[in-house]
Amino acid sequence: MNIAHTDVAYEVSINPATLEEIGRLPMTTPEGFTEAFEQARQAQKAWAELSYKQRARYILKMADYIRDHADELADIISRDNGKLKIDAMTTEVLPSVMSCTWYAKNAPKVLKDKLLMPPSLLFFNKWSKRIYQPIGTLGIISPWNYPFSIPFGEIVMALMAGNAVVLKVAAQTPMVGEAIEKVIRSSGLPDGLFHHVVGSGSKVLNAMLENGANKIFFTGSTFAGKQVMKSCADYLVPCSLELGGNDAMLVLEDAPIERAVNGAIWGAFQNAGQSCGGVKRVYVHEKVYDKFIEMAIAKTKATRHGLNGYDTDMGAVTTEKQFQTLQKELQMALDNGATIAAQSTPVGEQKGYFFPATLLTGVTNDMEFIKDEIFGPFMPVVKVSSDEEAIAMANDSQYGLTASVWTKDNAKGVRLAKKLQAGAVTVNDHLYTHGLANTEWGGPKESGIGRTHGALGLHEVSESKIINWDILPTLSKKNAWWFPFDEAIYRNMMKLTAYPKPKSAMQWVMLNLTVLPKVLLRMISKWKVKK
Numbered sequence: 001m002n003i004a005h006t007d008v009a010y011e012v013s014i015n016p017a018t019l020e021e022i023g024r025l026p027m028t029t030p031e032g033f034t035e036a037f038e039q040a041r042q043a044q045k046a047w048a049e050l051s052y053k054q055r056a057r058y059i060l061k062m063a064d065y066i067r068d069h070a071d072e073l074a075d076i077i078s079r080d081n082g083k084l085k086i087d088a089m090t091t092e093v094l095p096s097v098m099s100c101t102w103y104a105k106n107a108p109k110v111l112k113d114k115l116l117m118p119p120s121l122l123f124f125n126k127w128s129k130r131i132y133q134p135i136g137t138l139g140i141i142s143p144w145n146y147p148f149s150i151p152f153g154e155i156v157m158a159l160m161a162g163n164a165v166v167l168k169v170a171a172q173t174p175m176v177g178e179a180i181e182k183v184i185r186s187s188g189l190p191d192g193l194f195h196h197v198v199g200s201g202s203k204v205l206n207a208m209l210e211n212g213a214n215k216i217f218f219t220g221s222t223f224a225g226k227q228v229m230k231s232c233a234d235y236l237v238p239c240s241l242e243l244g245g246n247d248a249m250l251v252l253e254d255a256p257i258e259r260a261v262n263g264a265i266w267g268a269f270q271n272a273g274q275s276c277g278g279v280k281r282v283y284v285h286e287k288v289y290d291k292f293i294e295m296a297i298a299k300t301k302a303t304r305h306g307l308n309g310y311d312t313d314m315g316a317v318t319t320e321k322q323f324q325t326l327q328k329e330l331q332m333a334l335d336n337g338a339t340i341a342a343q344s345t346p347v348g349e350q351k352g353y354f355f356p357a358t359l360l361t362g363v364t365n366d367m368e369f370i371k372d373e374i375f376g377p378f379m380p381v382v383k384v385s386s387d388e389e390a391i392a393m394a395n396d397s398q399y400g401l402t403a404s405v406w407t408k409d410n411a412k413g414v415r416l417a418k419k420l421q422a423g424a425v426t427v428n429d430h431l432y433t434h435g436l437a438n439t440e441w442g443g444p445k446e447s448g449i450g451r452t453h454g455a456l457g458l459h460e461v462s463e464s465k466i467i468n469w470d471i472l473p474t475l476s477k478k479n480a481w482w483f484p485f486d487e488a489i490y491r492n493m494m495k496l497t498a499y500p501k502p503k504s505a506m507q508w509v510m511l512n513l514t515v516l517p518k519v520l521l522r523m524i525s526k527w528k529v530k531k
Contacts, residue, residue: 016082017352037211039192040164056104061187063100082316092149095435102437134162136214144170240450245401248394267430273377306347326376336367401443
């Protein structure tokens with residue numbers, strides 16, 4: 001079929017490392033969106049009736065498929081996104097298997113019904129239970145930097161909680177969306193419960209909202225996240241937003257320097273620097289600064305960028321637009337007064353969007369380029385004179401996704417971590433907590449709203465409900481505060497304001513002996529209607 005002569009629009013995937021087309025998928029039509037949501041709503045009703053154990057069987061079959069097709073999936077992710085296969089395997093495929101097993105095992109515990117005791121003896125007869133129920137049909141809009149693991153983890157959470165899912169992956173990585181479809185299909189999941197739709201971000205979001213999505217999960221830039229929030233507000237639909245980061249790394253005077261340099265190189269340059277939680281700013285104590293820089297220069301030069309293989313460390317930037325943005329940001333850094341201390345070494349053919357890993361020195365915290373999120377393989381290093389200065393500089397940001405502290409004293413690292421304004425802080429490591437299913441991901445400020453992963457992630461895909469009951473429905477005829485009113489009940493209620501916090505033990509005893517019996521008597525007595 002000659003695509004150019006049809007009326008069908010396609011989303012085309014280009015391998016960023018070779019600039020070759022690797023596939024295309026037809027755009028979802030308006031009718032397709034309507035049908036997807038209708039089917040999802042119907043399928044979700046039956047799915048919600050299943051037990052967690054029954055749902056887990058499907059999720060664990062997905063884990064089997066990913067495990068058995070790990071190399072194939074890593075290859076698809078690599079060619080669609082531009083990252084190396086080792087990156088795809090380590091940061092996307094493996095964490096996805098672990099997410100299946102963790103949520104299958106732990107969702108029943110996290111979302112378990114909880115009995116709530118009466119908050120006061122005044123309400124001794126009122127018992128409650130908190131339960132968690134599915135939200136309904138969730139719309140997931142995912143990014144291109146981790147095109148498989150980010151949406152897949154949210155899909156697994158949503159399904160285990162009893163929801164249906166309509167997924168839209170980034171336009172730059174459509175073949176990964178197709179691969180996720182195959183994973184879901186392999187489990188035998190009931191028809192209609194999961195749909196993968198294709199289209200531009202804003203159009204898909206509007207279609208999701210117009211067709212009754214019950215919640216939107218979005219991962220992407222802060223600017224786009226604000227637009228998503230505005231659109232959701234028009235429909236009063238809740239949203240969970242995992243947005244940008246300008247993540248700080250603090251290297252203290254007593255840091256294990258070689259580990260710190262190795263961690264900085266990986267955290268800044270892994271995935272060609274396209275990680276919202278990667279190392280974006282490095283604050284190094286002045287007493288170890290020279291040693292850190294000397295070692296970082298050598299290791300940056302030893303880092304190799306190029307085509308897939310076992311002799312490269314970093315792949316391509318995902319899009320031409322991002323490549324051009326990085327060129328402008330590097331020039332801005334140089335114009336601000338920064339210096340290129342070292343860059344990675346090219347290996348093999350450089351036909352694609354290969355941007356060298358770049359170590360920048362002579363950097364100060366007031367430089368314009370360091371204020372915003374840099375989504376590429378840059379590592380700007382700032383010299384600081386104290387831990388307090390490093391913390392102040394790290395917190396001087398509109399973002400708060402992640403951060404890290406590097407020190408030989410773990411207790412000290414934890415103390416400083418509490419002072420950093422970030423959703424996840426690691427000591428002597430960076431970035432990897434996104435791969436742990438049990439650690440929540442998200443942050444304050446403009447890094448987003450809500451959390452994904454872990455117990456809090458499961459709560460994001462569930463609705464909590466309180467069920468309350470009276471344990472004496474046959475004995476008590478009415479609550480003490482029901483009609484009819486009179487002066488006596490007012491006086492008794494006023495006296496009972498001291499019951500939760502009496503002035504003395506004697507006052508509490510007297511209330512139990514004098515006022516409380518009158519209230520209880522009123523509850524069991526009949527309402528005599530005067531004729």
